[in-house]
Amino acid sequence: MPSPTTAPSTLEHGELFIGGQWLPAAAGGRRDVVDPSTGNAVGTVAEGDAGDIDAAVAAARAAFDQGPWRGMSGRERARILHRVADLIRENADELVRLESLDVGKPVTLCRVVDVATAAEVYEYYSGLAQAVDGATRETPMNAVAYTRREPLGVVGAITPFNFPLILSSSKIAPALAAGNVVVHKPADDTPLSALFMAKLLSEAGVPDGVVNVVTGAGAVAGEALLRHPGVDKIAFTGSTAIGRHAAAVAGEALTPVTMELGGNAAQIVFEDADVEKAVGSAIKAFVFNTGQFCMGGPRLLVARPLYDTLLGILAQAVPGVPVGDPRDPETVVGPMAAERHVAKVESYVAQAVADGGRIVCGGERLALNGGFYFKPTVIADLANDSRVVQEEIFGPVLTVQPFDTEDEAIAMANSTPYGLASGIQTTNLARAHRVAARLDAGIVWVNDWAMLDPAVPFGGVKASGFGREYGPEGLAPYTRDKSVVISLD
Incomplete structure (x- = not known):
């Protein structure tokens, strides 16, 4: 064999x-x-x-x-x-x-x-x-x-x-x-x-x-x-x-x-979150399967007191995620499945720049063996009505937005047409239950991402x-x- x-x-x-x-x-x-x-x-x-x-x-x-x-x-x-x-x-x-x-x-x-x-x-x-x-x-x-x-x-x-x-x-x-x-x-x-x-x-x-x-x-x-x-x-x-x-x-x-x-899930990081766990979860949520995951987390909503801190950590951590040959056991992010998917991601990144977004890291193709690679990308400072925030990119791209109140965070999370998955980062158990009940999603993860098991159902609401x-x-x-x-x- x-x-x-x-x-x-x-x-x-x-x-x-x-x-x-x-x-x-x-x-x-x-x-x-x-x-x-x-x-x-x-x-x-x-x-x-x-x-x-x-x-x-x-x-x-x-x-x-x-x-x-x-x-x-x-x-x-x-x-x-x-x-x-x-x-x-x-x-x-x-x-x-x-x-x-x-x-x-x-x-x-x-x-x-x-x-x-x-x-x-x-x-x-x-x-x-x-x-x-x-x-x-x-x-x-x-x-x-x-x-x-x-x-x-x-x-x-x-x-x-x-x-x-x-x-x-x-x-x-x-x-x-x-x-x-x-x-x-x-x-x-x-x-x-x-x-x-x-x-x-x-x-x-x-x-x-x-x-x-x-x-x-x-x-x-x-x-x-x-x-x-x-x-x-x-x-x-x-x-x-x-x-x-x-x-x-x-x-x-x-x-x-x-x-x-499709999906376009948001992960909400509240001010009481464990920052190390939140960053790890955020990275996993958007690079898993090179972002080609309908239950991925391409939107990160961060309490304003943590916003600059998390962006700084992501700017340092994301470029260190191993991208490369999928046959290498050390590789975490491989190529996208086809050239047309890379071109689609490229067009969304260009749109983000046109909308005033700031490329924190990544933002371009990776030339490697003629394959279909795109660098994991973090984008800040986009308005919530930007197409890049509202639409499903289906690639290794994370948008990061600040919020000021719990109600605002929930409204932003629910603002897209999609409702497949969502996430919460908090150490407050009451808040976890309260917010999970208000999110428009078929599955809600708390303090991690993509926890899936054949015994636990998943599926969508809305689009x-x-x-x-x-x-x-x-x-x-x-x-x-x-x-x-x-x-x-």
């Missing part, structure tokens, strides 16, 4: 996975897979289109209607999902290699976050697979009434480029736990771990047709999956703009959807979407309730 530092010239499986078979795209198309750390193509995968989506949905429908998965006991499905978790851990080196090669993630991050989390997600939902049950209901009728929780059928899972392994697991694992079947369309640029996971799922005992993977362009294969009449649910993670379109398309057919969309992933709340959208009432007359 190649080591994580080896970039292969060919890929083991570059075909579509449909009905338990590796198949070329029906039209014969291929697309390059590019290593973001060099900008070079490292292989190709099949370029699926609407015809391939048709085939995948047909295979999934046959597996749901005629195959064994739906009729298995929860305990039987649990054993298989637990085996998936075991296989992820056994194949950790290969998954680290593929995810780093595909996305540009540092190998250390891939191992301790992406691969570890994916295994934990399958393990967690293997437990919940045994608890998909209903309840009896007492009524005044002369009848026995009870509810059943049943699978929906064919789930179309559409996932983004930034966390391919984690965000596919967060959809496929609960869908399978509930007895559904899946057609997965991974992001255009980052298909590798999805294809490898199809192999592992099959090895674990998931029957043919239960999980299908079609790689290809979102505008073609993704659109076909959204519009397919044979799909019973859409589970989508991506940008708010595309999410609005996906929800509108699903609404035409009344297809149930869950949407985990950050609806529905939840993780926890029992993440299983519920993959089931429907049926009532059964039996007359005793």
Whole structure:
């Protein structure tokens, strides 16, 4: 097996996975897979289109209607999902290699976050697979009434480029736990771990047709999956703009959807905060995954007495964060996933300067091996209505703004269209509870950032979407309730 530092010239499986078979795209198309750390193509995968989506949905429908998965006991499905978790851990080196090669993630991050989390997600939902049950209901009728929780059928899972392994697991694992079947369309640029996971799922005992993977362009294969009449649910993670379109398309057919969309979270540092913890948390919140994190913290709101102090510490600390080759175990910040993402960040930094912002550090590309690198950047002195503050940059950029009162801080935190995550830095427990209750966000972290676990749900409000992933709340959208009432007359 190649080591994580080896970039292969060919890929083991570059075909579509449909009905338990590796198949070329029906039209014969291929697309390059590019290593973001060099900008070079490292292989190709099949370029699926609407015809391939048709085939995948047909295979999934046959597996749901005629195959064994739906009729298995929860305990039987649990054993298989637990085996998936075991296989992820056994194949950790290969998954680290593929995810780093595909996305540009540092190998250390891939191992301790992406691969570890994916295994934990399958393990967690293997437990919940045994608890998909209903309840009896007492009524005044002369009848026995009870509810059943049943699978929906064919789930179309559409996932983004930034966390391919984690965000596919967060959809496929609960869908399978509930007895559904899946057609997965991974992001255009980052298909590798999805294809490898199809192999592992099959090895674990998931029957043919239960999980299908079609790689290809979102505008073609993704659109076909959204519009397919044979799909019973859409589970989508991506940008708010595309999410609005996906929800509108699903609404035409009344297809149930869950949407985990963009974010622009604020972290509020109150005057009683532990400054060392606050700085560490602030840096982690905006450089984690090179800022390509919908629950990242690109806005730092600081009590005015601490404002200059924190800016001074950030100016010294941020340039010291190790940026470089993602295959180097010491690297903390790797490249962005594609050239277009770097160009977008560059345009926002130029806008910040035009708006009167002060570049505290960073603010430019980093030339390294032809890769897609941008220096971690801190920007001060922007007005709250600046586009750079209000919009989702999705890169390693932190804006820092002062506030004078608790009410002002909450108003600033809630002022963007988004509501996915938020954060508080304070040593005052009463304030932590009080402010958390007033923040428009699906998850609020106190005195740290990105504390995530498969048992704790996350998801958005406002333009950050609806529905939840993780926890029992993440299983519920993959089931429907049926009532059964039996007359005793």
